[in-house]
Amino acid sequence: MIGALFPLAKPLLHRLDAETAHNLTLRGLSALPVLDPRADDPRLEIEVLGRRFPNPVGLAAGFDKGAEVPDALLGLGFGFVEVGGVVPKAQPGNPRPRVFRLTRDGAVINRYGLNSEGLDVVRARLAARQGRPGRIGVNIGANKDSTNRLADYVTCTRALAPLVDFVTVNVSSPNTPGLRDLQGEAFLDELLARVVDARDAVHPATAILLKIAPDITLASLDAMTATAQRRGVSGLVVSNTTIARPESLRDTALARETGGLSGRPLFAASTRLLAETYLRVGASLPLIGVGGIDSAETAWTKIRAGASLVQLYSSLVYAGPGLIPEIKRGLVAHLKADHATSLASVVGRDASSLATMAG
Incomplete structure (x- = not known):
């Protein structure tokens, strides 16, 4: 029903600035009864990160x-929902306006700056939904004014790991000054060691994921994947938003806004990096593919590049929640056409060729 209403609501939402429209969407979801998602085709089920x-x-x-509406979002048909980013202390983020629709490009630029209600609020909400079905993860970061960013990640991990299926360590947001410096080998090694130790102390079954930027060099990717494997990270999320501005962008005025670019223009670069990552880690480290997914075809390409799971966000701004069942139907059709019995049998199949895909 919600998917059917989106074409009517979209013109109204898109007359508003992007952040106001987003906040209204959250309020709308919170006001509706939580739906149980329809059963998925069993061929779409996948076991990864120790979970089905x-x-x-x-x-x-x-x-x-x-973490205001995770169960409502699961009711739309998502296989899992990642809430956050969460930081220990509440912070407002960057001044508005800080998010922009590049409509002709199917893209979004944001410079939110990890605005967050803070750890205590998110922890209480996640604790209140304990016992409900559905896979939930949480993305964690560091406060902008923190004097000990490593400690911020440890604090969030200790508080949230018992309440979720996975914790994503976000060191790749372009909107918090100095955060991407934590992707450096020495910092990353200590960070992951401390986060994994914190997880082990409170809830060893929770997966720890590392989210990386699409703008890194292959040499940096070599170092990061080696560090992640050495420190026992459960998987990688590839990738975050980009600070690059492809020449193909049509909304040139908005493209000059600072912040992370997401959506369709990110697809090629993030998929190349995903494939390169798979070529380095193979099946030893599960990957979540993110960036530019707006159809069953793009989701299928991510899986062939090495993703066991995929994530989307920006495409919902343009296509609405009806995109979710559309992608799932398309994935089933691809499985049928390939005579594949499971998604797992397709993961990484074409990583070598997709690592060189044109932008």
Whole structure:
């Protein structure tokens, strides 16, 4: 029903600035009864990160920053939902306006700056939904004014790991000054060691994921994957938003806004990086593919590039929640056409060729 209403609501929402429209969407979801999702085709089920996911299509972090409506989002048909980013102390983020629709490009630029209600609020909401079905993850970061960013990640991990299926360590947001410096080998090694130790102390079954930027070099990717494997990370999320501005962008005025670019223009670069990552880690480290997924075809390409799970967000701004069942139907059609009995049998099949895909 919600998917059917989106074409009517979209013109009204898109007359508003993007952040106001987003906040209204969250309020709308919170006002509706939580629906039980329809059963998925069993061929879409996949076991990864020590858990069974009913389908591989997840919602990326950033949509439900405060864990306000995770169950409503699962009811739309997502196989899993990642809430956050969450930081220890509440912070407002950057001044508005801080999110922009590049409509002709199917893209979004945001410079939210990890605005968050803070750890205590998010922890209480996640604790209140304990016992409900559905796979939930949480994205964690560091406060902008923190004097000990490593400690911020440890604090969030200790508080939230018992309440979720996975914790994503976000060191790749372009909107918190100095955060991407934590992707450096020495910092990353200590960070992951401390986060894994914190997880082990409170809830060893929770998966720890590392989210990386699409703008890194292959040499940096070599170092990061080696560090992640050495420190026992459960998987990688590839990738975050980009600070690059492809020459193909049509909304040139808005393209000059600072912040992370997401959506369709990110697809090629993020998929190349995903494939390169798979070529380095193979089946030893599960990957979540993110960036530019707006159809069953793009989701299928991510899986062939090496993703066991995929996430989307920006495409919902343009296509609405009806995109979720559309992607799932398309994935089933691809499985049938390939005579594949499971998604797992397709993961990484074409990583070598997709690592060189044109932008």
